[in-house]
Amino acid sequence: MSTLQLTGVSRWYGDVVAVNDVTMTVGPGVTGLLGPNGAGKSTLISMMGGFLPPSAGTVTLDGAPVWRDTDAYRSIGLVPETEAMYDMISGWEFVLANARLHGLADPVAAARAAVEQVDMMDAKDRDISGYSKGMKQRIKMATALVHDPAVLLLDEPFNGMDPRQRLHLMELLQSLAAQGRTVLFSSHILEEVEEIAGTIEVMVAGRHAASGDFRRIRKLMTQRPHQYTIRSSDDRALAAAIIADGSADSVDVSSGSLAVQAADFGRFVAALPRLAQDGQVRLLEVTPADESLESVFAYLVAR
Structure with a gap:
């Protein structure tokens, strides 16, 4: 050996x-x-x-x-x-x-x-x-x-x-x-x-x-903060629902989309479709904004 x-x-x-x-x-x-x-x-x-x-x-x-x-x-x-x-x-x-x-x-x-x-x-x-x-x-x-x-x-x-x-x-x-x-x-x-x-x-x-x-x-x-870009039929209503639910750490309403950061990946993924349905908001796009290996490893370096 x-x-x-x-x-x-x-x-x-x-x-x-x-x-x-x-x-x-x-x-x-x-x-x-x-x-x-x-x-x-x-x-x-x-x-x-x-x-x-x-x-x-x-x-x-x-x-x-x-x-x-x-x-x-x-x-x-x-x-x-x-x-x-x-x-x-x-x-x-x-x-x-x-x-x-x-x-x-x-x-x-x-x-x-x-x-x-x-x-x-x-x-x-x-x-x-x-x-x-x-x-x-x-x-x-x-x-x-x-x-x-x-x-x-x-x-x-x-x-x-x-x-x-x-x-x-x-x-x-x-x-x-x-x-x-x-x-x-x-x-x-x-x-x-x-x-x-x-x-x-x-x-x-x-x-x-x-x-x-x-x-x-x-x-x-898996536990690092996850970031998503979301487009919906009513971004402001969806943002308010996500904030009220507490399943995300931050929500930013920008031009034409939402920028969401969630540390609890499982909770947010489970809550998002429910919140959209309850608020009668259609989800048009949900895209991970930082799922590259580079971003994952950069998170590990910063710890």
Whole structure:
């Protein structure tokens, strides 16, 4: 069992700060690295994998610094988000080459086991140039598994996969975690993380926004103030009814719509149609104004 430890880690490019003072521990099991696009997830994974030095702070694997430690590569499997691959060779040749680069005792057996794990045996002899995006993701996964690493770092591994491929990969990651391996995967899609990650690390704009049990953080996300834009046949009458009911924290009657903020999501959603019906007001449009992941994560940062 292996543990990655990040302490005060930052990474900047000139005046641009990609990762800002991140401290976290990633241990055995499945950890989801969650955050909107541009949050710094890929930069963080590159530093965890030893492919990018921190500008400040340290990244260690079982107490040893990862940067410039070639022994660490024997314990880490990496699936980068980039699709830069050797398209002129077959998937089998690509995985076998990686097995040989690791100096494995039986590279052919290791390559076969890895390709079987990702369910690519039927397509292993086809050129990578003819693979779909999902197939490329799976063959990259095979190269990460070929040397049987204790740690897997996967950057947006579900991109381009169809539902069957996604389910297979989810089951594979859970199986690897059950063996005591450390599995970290990044995603900007909440549902992917919710399916398989017991622990999550949330990144926003290069900062570490939240950490811990998924259910606890998911509850914080649900309980944050929700904002809605509402259009109705009588905005002023509806606004008065919502205020009298007390199911919203604030109601603003603007030109052509209502702007409503409600901390108790369940109560407001249940009350709105009742209030409209009682007041004989027709609801023309109810639109969440802040349901993007960016707004959810920004709320977590501000807590």
